[in-house]
Amino acid sequence: MDYAGRTAWITGASSGIGAALAHDIAGRGANVVLSGRDEARLEAVAKDCGEALVLPFDVRDEAALADATAKAIAWKGGVDLAFANAGVSQRSRALKTSMQVYRDIIDIDLTAQIAFSQGLIGHMTERGSGALAFVSSIAGKVGVPMRTAYCAVKFGLAGYADALRAELSQTGVSVHVIYPGSVATDVAKNALVADGSKRGRSDRAIDEGIPAPDAAKTMLDEIAAGTREIIVAQGMEAGMGEMRRTPDQLFDQVAAMVANGYMEKLEAEG
Template structure:
């Protein structure tokens, strides 16, 4: 994929991986749409990205999402690439974690990202082109202690993406699931604790993780190469992700089922 001239929309674009993706996409010639809740921080990212469109809203607000989707499509006549990236992490034992923390993390990391994608898949399929990038996590392949809610959401996002990839396999729309390991961002500092408050401090692993700009380059290179799973991690985290990598032959098998009319037959039963 050549990103030059493409319109790329990113949720969670005010910092971390989202901001780094926006900057790298802009460097590769894309027109970038930035979304998040903090308009001032989005403006700071936009100042480093050339021509951009800022759409500030809460991803859990369905009406605001629908309005933003219409504006993103109208900006330059379509959205070519979308990154479901907004998310909140967790640092708490399951035995101590309130159910509201589970609800909050799943609402942002899973349900809202599905809603974001659902608003675009019809548009992309009708055009016969497009790419969807889902930012899961190594914790979306391997159950990591102190992150039960986060793992549940990120595993769920990967499952949605895999099923969607099969459904869209004959449409010209590609689906890419991205599994970062430790990337040097504020993810741990902003993680929720057992009672839903922010942790307020980082982890050594995160602080010494892959620089966000390097991670963003690897993600975009993977999409450009057509990779359906993109593992962006180092050391033991990379090894864990590779152990759980889905074979391309399985993705091909699912796409073959769709090509042979699996969905049409199921609807007729």
Template sequence: MDFNGKVVWITGASSGVGAALAREWASRGARLALSGRDEARLAEVARDCGETLLLPFDVRDDAALAEATAKALAWKGHVDVAVANAGVSQRSPALKTDMSVYREIIDIDLTAQIAFTQGLIAHMAERGSGALLFISSIAGKVGVPMRTAYCAAKFGLAGYADALRAELSQKGVSVHVIFPGSIATDVSRNALTADGTKRGRSDKAIEEGIAPADAAKTMVDAVAGGEREIIVAEGMEKAMGEMRRTPDQLFDQIAAMVAAGYIERMEAEG
């Protein structure tokens, strides 16, 4: 996949993995639409990214999302690549975590990312082209302690993406799920604790994790190569992810069901 001149829209683009992905795609000639809540930080990222469109909004605001989607599509007439990256992590045991924390994390990390995607799939399917990327986590493959809400959201995001991939397999739209391990960002520092407050400190594993620029290059290379499930991790985290990797044959089998008319038969049955 050649990204030169392509329009890439990234949520959560003001820092961390999202910002690194923006810079990586810009280096390959892509035109970037950047979203996040902090317009000033988005502008800082944009300075490194050539031709950009800033679309600041909170992913939980449905009206703001609809407005941003209209602007993104109007900018160049299409969106070629959409990256559902916005998210928040967690550091608290289930026995002590308030239910409001589960609702907030799942709303941001899962429901809002589905809404972002749903606003674009008809456009991509009608054009017969496009790529959808979902930033899950190794915690979306393996249940990790202190992250029950985060795991639920990231497992759910991968499940939505896998089902969507099958549905769009005859429409020319590719779907890629990325499972990062520890990357040296503020993800742990910004993680929610049991009462919903920010943790305010990082983890040793995160501090010593993969550099965001290196992770972004690996991710974009894998998407360019057509990989559907992309594990970006090292050491034990990589080993855990690989143990739970979905075989390509299974993706192909589900896509074959769609090609054979599965959706049409189900709809005909009511």
């Protein structure tokens, strides 16, 4: 994919990986749509992004999402690349964690990201082109202590994306799942603890992680190359991700089922 002249929509764009993606892809000539809850921070990111449209909203507000989707599509006549990047992490033992924390993380990190994608797949398939990129995590490959809710949603997001990729395999729309390890952002500081409050401090692993601009560059390079499963990690985390990497042959096998009429046959059975 050549990003020049394309329109990319990024959620969670006010900081961290989202902001780094916005700056990098804008530098490659793309028009960017920036979404998140904090309009002032989005506007600050937009200043360094050339052609940019700021659409602030809470990803859990489906009416606001629908309105933003219509505006994003209308701005330049279509959305070519969408990053489902918004999310919140967790740092608490399952034994001590409130069910409301699970509900909140599922709502933000999984249900809202699916809704974001569902609002775009009709548009992209009608055009016969486009790319959807879902930011999962190495915690979506390997169950990590103190992150039971986070692991559940990141595994779930990858499952949705992999199934969606197969369904869209004959449409010209590509689907990419990104598995970052520790990236130097505020993800740990903003993580929810057992009672649902923010942790307020970072992790050493995060602070010493991959710089967000380096991570964003790898993500965009791999999407441009057509890579379906993108692991962005180092050290032990990279080893974990590679150990659990899905073989391309398996993706191809499932896509072949679609090409051979699997969905039509299943629908005909009622």
